[in-house]
Amino acid sequence: xxxxxxxxxxxxxxxxxxxxxxxxxxxxxxxxxxxxxxxxxxxxxxxxxxxxxxxxxxxxxxxxxxxxxxxxxxxxxxxxxxxxxxxxxxxxxxxxxxxxxxxxxxxxxxxxxxxxxxxxxxxxxxxxxxxxxxxxxxxxxxxxxxxxxxxxxxxxxxxxxxxxxxxxxxxxxxxxxxxxxxxxxxxxxxxxxxxxxxxxxxxxxxxxxxxxxxxxxxxxxxxxxxxxxxxxxxxxxxxxxxxxxx
Amino acid sequence: xxxxxxxxxxxxxxxxxxxxxxxxxxxxxxxxxxxxxxxxxxxxxxxxxxxxxxxxxxxxxxxxxxxxxxxxxxxxxxxxxxxxxxxxxxxxxxxxxxxxxxxxxxxxxxxxxxxxxxxxxxxxxxxxxxxxxxxxxxxxxxxxxxxxxxxxxxxxxxxxxxxxxxxxxxxxxxxxxxxxxxxxxxxxxxxxxxxxxxxxxxxxxxxxxxxxxxxxxxxxxxxxxxxxxxxxxxxxxxxxxxxxxx
Numbered sequence: 409x410x411x412x413x414x415x416x417x418x419x420x421x422x423x424x425x426x427x428x429x430x431x432x433x434x435x436x437x438x439x440x441x442x443x444x445x446x447x448x449x450x451x452x453x454x455x456x457x458x459x460x461x462x463x464x465x466x467x468x469x470x471x472x473x474x475x476x477x478x479x480x481x482x483x484x485x486x487x488x489x490x491x492x493x494x495x496x497x498x499x500x501x502x503x504x505x506x507x508x509x510x511x512x513x514x515x516x517x518x519x520x521x522x523x524x525x526x527x528x529x530x531x532x533x534x535x536x537x538x539x540x541x542x543x544x545x546x547x548x549x550x551x552x553x554x555x556x557x558x559x560x561x562x563x564x565x566x567x568x569x570x571x572x573x574x575x576x577x578x579x580x581x582x583x584x585x586x587x588x589x590x591x592x593x594x595x596x597x598x599x600x601x602x603x604x605x606x607x608x609x610x611x612x613x614x615x616x617x618x619x620x621x622x623x624x625x626x627x628x629x630x631x632x633x634x635x636x637x638x639x640x641x642x643x644x645x646x647x648x649x650x651x652x653x654x
Numbered sequence: 655x656x657x658x659x660x661x662x663x664x665x666x667x668x669x670x671x672x673x674x675x676x677x678x679x680x681x682x683x684x685x686x687x688x689x690x691x692x693x694x695x696x697x698x699x700x701x702x703x704x705x706x707x708x709x710x711x712x713x714x715x716x717x718x719x720x721x722x723x724x725x726x727x728x729x730x731x732x733x734x735x736x737x738x739x740x741x742x743x744x745x746x747x748x749x750x751x752x753x754x755x756x757x758x759x760x761x762x763x764x765x766x767x768x769x770x771x772x773x774x775x776x777x778x779x780x781x782x783x784x785x786x787x788x789x790x791x792x793x794x795x796x797x798x799x800x801x802x803x804x805x806x807x808x809x810x811x812x813x814x815x816x817x818x819x820x821x822x823x824x825x826x827x828x829x830x831x832x833x834x835x836x837x838x839x840x841x842x843x844x845x846x847x848x849x850x851x852x853x854x855x856x857x858x859x860x861x862x863x864x865x866x867x868x869x870x871x872x873x874x875x876x877x878x879x880x881x882x883x884x885x886x887x888x889x890x891x892x893x894x895x896x897x898x899x900x
Contacts, residue, residue: 433802433805434801434805436795436798437794437795437798437799437800437801437805438794438795439794439795439797462798462800463798497835503812503816504816546812547815547816547819548683548684548685548815549682549683549684549685549815551685552682552683552708552709553683554683554708555680555683555808556679558805559679559680559683559804559805559808562801562805562808562809563808563809563812566749566792566809566812569793569794569795570749570750570793573793608892608895610899611892611895611896611898611899612895612899613891613892613895613896622888625884625885625888626885626888628885629879629881629882629885630879632879632880633875633876633878633879634878635875636875638871639871639872639875642868642871642872645859646854646857646859649854649857649858649859650857650859650896652857653856653857653858653899653900654899654900
């Protein structure tokens with residue numbers, strides 16, 4: 409199978425037709441075909457399709473979502489791009505590490521993986537970045553660090569392709585330990601957060617009128633840990649046991 | 655000294671204004687500034703300068719030559735880009751090897767190094783390729799291998815920058831922000847685990863007679879995340895809120 413088929417490139421609120429077409433071309437040169445558009449400011453129209461030149465098939469087949477959550481619902485690994493320095497205290501990857509991790513995950517099974525790019529000017533919001541297990545940044549010239557969207561897509565997709573070529577040429581066995589870990593889908597994790605919030609409202613740890621930062625902080629903690637399936641089962645079991653006693 | 659100052663990016667007979675500007679931007683994002691134009695079909699005019707956006711200084715300072723030979727006259731290492739398969743039986747480099755070799759050479763002395771890009775449609779001629787010590791190709795999707803000029807400049811300059819950063823090990827500098835995070839003492843974390851276990855016994859999620867692996871698995875989850883102090887406070891608060899309700 410082609411591992412690259414498991415990799416989604418997600419563009420959030422892209423606002424320029426030319427960027428969409430150039431990103432599609434960049435993807436296709438590296439063998440990636442699965443494009444997801446979240447709330448595109450411009451819809452993939454005939455102009456973006458013609459600007460995509462030989463990669464117009466990528467634009468035509470693109471899936472459109474109204475939120476990042478929907479786009480990554482079936483993904484077990486989500487990596488977000490950020491030009492910002494490591495200010496969020498989040499697990500950060502170099503582009504090469506990002507490529508390796510994506511291919512490692514995509515080669516394990518039919519697990520979907522997402523690499524998420526933000527808006528041309530302002531990137532991803534903090535809230536969006538907090539939905540990602542890892543952040544990746546291209547270590548650019550600090551005096552002129554603004555790679556445009558398509559250039560960033562090109563570099564990161566290049567590293568994904570290099571990792572895939574390394575993997576298939578070396579034919580190394582997948583790392584046994586990582587291989588056997590089952591990670592839940594994003595939608596299952598979202599259900600856990602909803603359950604957690606409901607329970608904390610019942611215990612009155614969260615005040616419905618002043619919920620504050622509690623849920624955001626808990627999400628950050630669990631995202632950082634990258635919950636495994638059996639752990640998610642334990643956490644859901646704990647909540648259910650609390651619910652029953654209340 | 656900055657090794658990148660020894661590296662020349664040479665564009666041969668570039669024919670589109672936009673490509674020249676985009677190539678200049680790609681160079682600058684990776685910290686490269688020395689652009690050489692061999693017989694440019696379009697001269698670096700006000701339009702190409704404006705398309706270069708923040709990288710117009712690169713275009714303004716570009717040196718113009720009437721032959722490749724003149725452009726590389728002062729270079730000890732010349733690498734030519736080629737999209738063709740390895741048909742010329744010439745020493746071929748991967749992009750990463752190309753970056754390593756360029757930085758190795760550029761860091762040795764004040765030896766100038768050139769990385770040469772060909773015409774948009776037809777690349778470098780055989781004669782030009784034979785003036786190069788090595789050839790480098792980006793291993794693209796065989797079904798759609800046409801990276802445009804600026805994209806190729808971006809990827810290869812990216813690898814040059816990565817090699818430089820590896821050499822100066824800037825990439826391994828400590829994460830600045832990690833210092834500002836407050837992590838709890840181990841004894842406080844142990845108290846949290848004891849509290850958690852007590853609460854789970856009360857909710858009967860853990861059976862006192864058959865505790866099983868639950869606590870071990872939860873410890874593993876939280877250890878992986880490396881709990882921060884404010885998160886530990888939240889988790890203790892949740893347990894207290896459950897205890898009160900029971």
